[in-house]
Amino acid sequence: MDIVIKLSQFLLSLSLLIILHELGHFIPAKMFKTRVEKFYLFFDVKFSLLKKKIGETEYGIGWLPLGGYVKISGMIDESMDKEQMALPPQPWEFRSKPAWQRLIIMLGGVTVNFILAFIIYIGMAFAYGDTFVKNEDIKDGYAFEHPAMLKAGFKTGDKIISIDGQKVENFDSDLNMNIVMAKNIVVERNGSQQTITMPTDFVDQLSKHEKGLLVSFRMPFAISGVEEDSPNTALQAKDLVLSLNGQPIRYFDEAEPILKQNKGKTIPAKVLRDQKETNVNVIINKEGKLGVSVGSLGLASLEKLGYYKVSTKNYSFLESIPVGIQKGKDQLVGYGKQLKMIFNPETKAYKQVGGFKAIFDIFPNTWSWEVFWNITALLSIMLGVMNLLPIPALDGGHVMFLLYEIVSGKKPSDKFLENAQMVGFVLLISLLLFANGNDIYKAVIGK
The missing domain is CATH 2.30.42.10 (PDZ domain)
Structure with a gap:
């Protein structure tokens, strides 16, 4: 039953993100009177599970859950429809539209991803509020049990004061992730402050041990x-x-x-x-x-016993808007830092790049709408950022060539775009194989 709940959350989240991303392309395409031939959830290689043609568009569900797509007439994409591109341009085709319209169509998917994430965070702030313990109320420091944290120099009883110069106001769910990406952390130990410089390969060190919290509340002997x-x-x-x-x-x-x-x-x-x-x-x-x-005791029990004072903040709808926007901005910046770490060989963070199994493992075995929406918002940001990478075959690649066209006034030839699409497709498949290969390696050989 646990696996069914986990799989249901994974597929629901993935389907929601794919459909909304593709709608981001579909809606402006229709607004600019561009023909959309297909709208698919998952890929229909050779055959589809369901399909129905409404008007000029075929809507369907493919059998290969690696994403989804809209096939726009007159556009060089993963379909590589060279026969259509060899014919004279038609008014309803993508290639016949002004560059600014094509740019809006291509940016539509990632725009929806970012807007969706911010809407979810706003909704979560309104529905759930914030529950946290103020850092100033942590009188006896935190518990540090993870081997990588102990090796870095942390000791149980240390109180984290700041991370990379940013003062820690509250103990909340973001603290562990902020530590992962930190360079310098100031702690208070025995009444004095000292700076701990985080190892460059800290992410790689984490992978050598079982998953666990990097910092947590000190617990009573219960x-x-x-x-x-x-x-x-x-x-x-x-x-x-x-x-x-x-x-x-x-x-x-x-x-x-x-x-x-x-x-x-x-x-x-x-x-x-x-x-x-x-x-x-x-x-x-x-x-x-x-x-x-x-x-371990929950926060409510710890507060009742006098260990910690739990603060709860509820927001009106208007108040939840800036709170949700700030949360979205923080997650967006945080994911940008993660990508920077991955592309830096010194961190060895590339070893932890995961594929679909890694995403699947994020979801819990029990159903929680709060956790589901939190993960979905984060995945939406990840999908938006990844699609903006300037790789041909991704939205970012198309945007890169469109910006060149707008600035230079010269449109790249169809032959060049076809070759670039092929190179991008090969690169994309390589990245996909690398990420999912990491998952297989960890599962079969170990960390």
């Missing part, structure tokens, strides 16, 4: 269960350990050194059980363990 063979029958699930051997315990990381120091011993402990403090004796085994599993 027992989620007691193992069957554990000698500590005095402990119960939902107990909160408050002290060990007379030493106060506020966070789980504070318990670990005490447990190691008392291997094989029985020591007194104090736990919070049903809102009452209870004294018990606990037995520590030779590995420095109690034979219990430790659970």
